Amino acid sequence: MSYAFDWSSIPRAWPFLADGMAVTAVLLAVGMTLGIAFGTVLAVVRIYAPRPIALLAAGYVNFFRSVPLILTIFWVFFLVPPLLRTVTANPYLSASPIWSALAAFVLAEAAYYCEIVRAGIGSVGPGQMRATQALGLSRIQALRYVIVPQALRNMAPSLANQTVSLLKDTPLVYVVSLTDFLGAAAAIGNRDGRIVELYVFAAVVYLALCSLGTWLADLLQARSRRRMAAQ
Amino acid sequence: MIVLDNVRKWYGTTPVLNGCSARIAAGETTVICGPSGSGKSTLLRCINALESIQQGSISVDGVEVTAPKTDLCALRARVGMVFQSFELFPHLSVIENLALAQIKVLRRARTAARDRALALLDRVGLAAHAEKYPLQLSGGQQQRVAIARALAMDPRYMLFDEPTSALDPEMVGEVLAVMRQLAMDGMTMVIVTHEMEFARQVAHRMIFMDQGQITADCGKQAFFDPAQQSERIRAFLGGMAQRRITP
Amino acid sequence: MNYDWSWRFLFGPSLTGEGSYVVMLMHGFGWTILISLTAWLIALAFGIALGVARTLPRGVLRRFATLYVHLFRNTPLLVQLFLWYFVLPEWLPKAWGDTLKSMNLVLNQVLTVLLCLSLYTAAKVAEHVRAGIASLPAGQYRAAQALGFGVIASYRHVVLPQAFRIALPPLTSELMNVFKNSAVAMTIGLMELTGTSRQVSEFSGHPFEAFAFATLGYMLIALVAARVMRVIEARSRISGATQT
Numbered sequence: 001m002s003y004a005f006d007w008s009s010i011p012r013a014w015p016f017l018a019d020g021m022a023v024t025a026v027l028l029a030v031g032m033t034l035g036i037a038f039g040t041v042l043a044v045v046r047i048y049a050p051r052p053i054a055l056l057a058a059g060y061v062n063f064f065r066s067v068p069l070i071l072t073i074f075w076v077f078f079l080v081p082p083l084l085r086t087v088t089a090n091p092y093l094s095a096s097p098i099w100s101a102l103a104a105f106v107l108a109e110a111a112y113y114c115e116i117v118r119a120g121i122g123s124v125g126p127g128q129m130r131a132t133q134a135l136g137l138s139r140i141q142a143l144r145y146v147i148v149p150q151a152l153r154n155m156a157p158s159l160a161n162q163t164v165s166l167l168k169d170t171p172l173v174y175v176v177s178l179t180d181f182l183g184a185a186a187a188i189g190n191r192d193g194r195i196v197e198l199y200v201f202a203a204v205v206y207l208a209l210c211s212l213g214t215w216l217a218d219l220l221q222a223r224s225r226r227r228m229a230a231q
Numbered sequence: 232m233i234v235l236d237n238v239r240k241w242y243g244t245t246p247v248l249n250g251c252s253a254r255i256a257a258g259e260t261t262v263i264c265g266p267s268g269s270g271k272s273t274l275l276r277c278i279n280a281l282e283s284i285q286q287g288s289i290s291v292d293g294v295e296v297t298a299p300k301t302d303l304c305a306l307r308a309r310v311g312m313v314f315q316s317f318e319l320f321p322h323l324s325v326i327e328n329l330a331l332a333q334i335k336v337l338r339r340a341r342t343a344a345r346d347r348a349l350a351l352l353d354r355v356g357l358a359a360h361a362e363k364y365p366l367q368l369s370g371g372q373q374q375r376v377a378i379a380r381a382l383a384m385d386p387r388y389m390l391f392d393e394p395t396s397a398l399d400p401e402m403v404g405e406v407l408a409v410m411r412q413l414a415m416d417g418m419t420m421v422i423v424t425h426e427m428e429f430a431r432q433v434a435h436r437m438i439f440m441d442q443g444q445i446t447a448d449c450g451k452q453a454f455f456d457p458a459q460q461s462e463r464i465r466a467f468l469g470g471m472a473q474r475r476i477t478p
Numbered sequence: 479m480n481y482d483w484s485w486r487f488l489f490g491p492s493l494t495g496e497g498s499y500v501v502m503l504m505h506g507f508g509w510t511i512l513i514s515l516t517a518w519l520i521a522l523a524f525g526i527a528l529g530v531a532r533t534l535p536r537g538v539l540r541r542f543a544t545l546y547v548h549l550f551r552n553t554p555l556l557v558q559l560f561l562w563y564f565v566l567p568e569w570l571p572k573a574w575g576d577t578l579k580s581m582n583l584v585l586n587q588v589l590t591v592l593l594c595l596s597l598y599t600a601a602k603v604a605e606h607v608r609a610g611i612a613s614l615p616a617g618q619y620r621a622a623q624a625l626g627f628g629v630i631a632s633y634r635h636v637v638l639p640q641a642f643r644i645a646l647p648p649l650t651s652e653l654m655n656v657f658k659n660s661a662v663a664m665t666i667g668l669m670e671l672t673g674t675s676r677q678v679s680e681f682s683g684h685p686f687e688a689f690a691f692a693t694l695g696y697m698l699i700a701l702v703a704a705r706v707m708r709v710i711e712a713r714s715r716i717s718g719a720t721q722t
Contacts, residue, residue: 074675145335146323
């Protein structure tokens, strides 16, 4: 290896990198919370709603699962500003790319979370629903107090894994020139002519964060396996 | 009173209930028996509308179960049900299992619900286990909790769907003892079971089902009297007795 | 919204002089299919080897496979692509790096994307294969050994044929992921379907039609892939086994 490393750019660029990391964190946090919330709604609709509405939800999920996230980001990026201008009747309004990116992540991730929640609800036996009905609980009450709490425990490992996938997808906002952590690292690398160091540094940071998430998922998995063994 | 009138049900094109009619009066203990696949459990589930029927009618205390306007939640709160596989909620403690529907359906205060739950747990001999989780209990204990959970709603009727079939033999007795006590207290019960000895002791009425039809509906003396039995029932009871002897 | 929706522009001559826009888009579609399928085949072969290695008794192979899968599953695909494209030439001996840099640009991009996508997907395939093997009852492997099969023969004739059938559904969604993941190629300038649609949207001023074209392309791919995998699943179903 003939390359001479020089890592000094990284500490000097720290504030800029931290700003990038903040964007990554916002994408992750919003994508996860709203994605899980919307995904849960989709899953409940897919399982319990009347057939035409359930099929609509299924169509939504299959659509977003077959299209690359980058393409979804483009769609939202080009669709949102004119839509906003029409709705607000303000021809000069423009939306910052962060809003488009957030919307794209929530829309797409909800489809993935939906499938996990659906499997989780499916993992709670049909007898449990029957038991709630026999006690006179309404369907909403049954979901809220009996089915979803159990489903959540069963699907916790998958949710953690999906959230790691979400983190791995966040750098894709590069395509709409939104400066997340990878974008910040690339910018510093190009400015200082230290691309190699900055990309390696970014890779190590992502590796550490994702490993943490994977480790958590494995922990949850082991715990749920122990609970199964206790049954 | 529960009134079944010419109840018919199909799964696809396969008939499962083939015109069942019966009346179950308050204070009676009725045992439904018959070979497996005869439609006993299905009939039981139709009584609290866990399964729909395609023809005929079912009413509980004059309320039409199948009418679209019927408040099913209110009806089901009045008809308690105990399942073969217990169906306790594994993520809730024993006392929370008993309190949940009292609070959410009957709108009882939390403390009142807990008091009622503790009293019932005491009655089934499990007061000491109130804070445990269902999966920490034995099968027999779980089924007694399930009975207490149904009783917590102060039901007028109790439906039992093969309550001892999933239990190890040494635990059957403790569950039957609780049910026997209930019968003596005058609870109206409809029980699907293969425990013929238990039926002989506590039943007032016996209903025998075969291929989706009620082929016998009589007092227990008549049912267990060899002179009055049909060939089919004699064969069934003979098979049951056989099963009891062979390990 | 005052948007002039029109499909007709697709057939007009493109600003790049490469014929009409529709020809450009079809080229992009072709690249997507070519790089995805090639990467899939490489990933399948390498991933199976890795997956098997992860189930072997402790040893160098198993440790390597475990480390590999961990590294490639826990870094973003885009970061991996940038490492291969921007960092690798700097790290290689100078002569090699210069060869890469002076190579035909498109060839360089295609090779980089293939390398990146295959290695990334291989880690995913390995996980599915490993999980498939792990879900088999241990008795199957022991029975094969009791019949006198060696390790390789046991895997080849007993373990893998069953593990594959279990792993087929997750492998199906992995195949679709390859097509979707291939869109990252546009970030280093390879004009596959998503990249082309972006380009067409800029040149023509008709972004929605361009993206709609690309979207339909991906949906068509997903549909065909699902159909093909379903046929394979049906053909390989074990008679008498319960469907899951």
